[in-house]
Amino acid sequence: MHVITKNGGHGVGTGVVVGKDLVATNCHILANANGVNITKFGDSYVPVSLKADWKHDLCILRFQYVDLIPVELGDSENLKYEQAMFSIGFPGGPPKPLTTFGKIKALYPLDDSQVVRTSASFVMGASGSPVFDSDGKLIAISTFKSPGQGAYYYNIPVKWVKALLAAPESTETTSLKTTESPFWDALDENRPYFMRVVLPYQNSKWDDLNTIAQAWVKAESRSAEAHYYLGVAQDKLGKTEQAKQTFAQTLQLHPQHPATLFALGLIAQREDNQQELNRLKMAMKEVNNDVLTEFNQALNPTVETTVNNGVSSSVQAK
Structure with missing residues (x-):
């Protein structure tokens, strides 16, 4: 996923296909950007609209004719500590995705679900990466990390993805503008x-x-x-x-x-x-x-x- 920032710079992120022509990612990747597109086999696609849950840092972009197979949505409400997981993303914007493996290290109740901390690392460009259980079902999306050595990696739950998918089409917009910050970026x-x-x-x-x-x-x-x-x-x-x-x-x-x-x-x-x-x-x-x-x-x-x-x-x- 490529973004033209409000200052004219270039940003990268990762997304995951969660429905026909629908790609979920973190809102902080594209908030207030001047443009965003995804690439598929060298071809570029621009979204036609999006649904945004700015507080939970979750955006779902709608495209036309991308023709990608959606992942299977799993369950984020019955996860267990030390449960195996893996993530696939584009840290640093490489041409091929990187797969990292780890375990669930902590679960933090928040609103109607829980933030998932895993041992699988990610770096710049991996925001929005899908997190899967051992059956290959989507359980979370990589979102933010702690700095420095020994960092910890936090992921928002798939339950929030399901809720946003179920939101009415009337909530869709073509604007990337927002004044809201995600929960983790609050005072x-x-x-x-x-x-x-x-x-x-x-x-x-x-x-x-x-x-x-x-x-x-x-x-x-x-x-x-x-x-x-x-x-x-x-x-x-x-x-x-x-x-x-x-x-x-x-x-x-x-x-x-x-x-x-x-x-x-x-x-x-x-x-x-x-x-x-x-x-x-x-x-x-x-x-x-x-x-x-x-x-x-x-x-x-x-x-x-x-x-x-x-x-x-x-x-x-x-």
């Missing part, structure tokens, strides 16, 4: 809590993390992620027993929450509780062998392993 106090824990978590400001996580738990008492971050803050502040109780609440909400099992395992190791450590290792293995492998590496002092549940100090569109 910090207006961002979802899973983004607001970023700065204190990355910078080891545990009192700040504790304050935000408490507010998160109060606002979303059924969120396993909220309880997880509160437990992390409590543990880092030396409130180990309180942290263990909070982590127990996380596991009540999500019995196989990998990061929580990991955190409790580190506490058990620290307390030299071998029986609890063995139990938690078995629980990690039941989730995925890779989780247990990463944990064992973390226990090895000769191996430097950074454990993060998927936050960073800021986000970048890609």
Whole structure:
């Protein structure tokens, strides 16, 4: 996907065919652009209209005579942590697509669905890339990432694609102009809590993390992620027993929450509780062998392993 920016520059992105002559992508790729087109075997096609969900950073472009086979839409509401996935995109605008493989690392409830964090990386030009499950069904669209090394990759759910597809044709427009920003580009106090824990978590400001996580738990008492971050803050502040109780609440909400099992395992190791450590290792293995492998590496002092549940100090569109 090629875009002429409002300043006359050239931008690139990726799209996925979700219906006859319909291509879904991220709105931030084309917002306020002077033009956009897609290419198929060297031929260029200009959209005739689009539907836009600017808040959720999702746009569906309508073309004529593109004649591409749509992907099969999957389900983003029953995904599991550590579930295998893969993504296909055009990072950097190469002539051939790049396929990356990974796993689902976290799920963040937002509005009527959930933002999906995966371990599959993407860079400039890969915004709008389709994310598939192991059956090849579309489950999400790559949207934004955290900066720097050890970045985390966030994807908007296919449920929002289905909703926009079902929106009436009267909502279609030919304008790329907007004054709206996507949810992830809002002021910090207006961002979802899973983004607001970023700065204190990355910078080891545990009192700040504790304050935000408490507010998160109060606002979303059924969120396993909220309880997880509160437990992390409590543990880092030396409130180990309180942290263990909070982590127990996380596991009540999500019995196989990998990061929580990991955190409790580190506490058990620290307390030299071998029986609890063995139990938690078995629980990690039941989730995925890779989780247990990463944990064992973390226990090895000769191996430097950074454990993060998927936050960073800021986000970048890609």
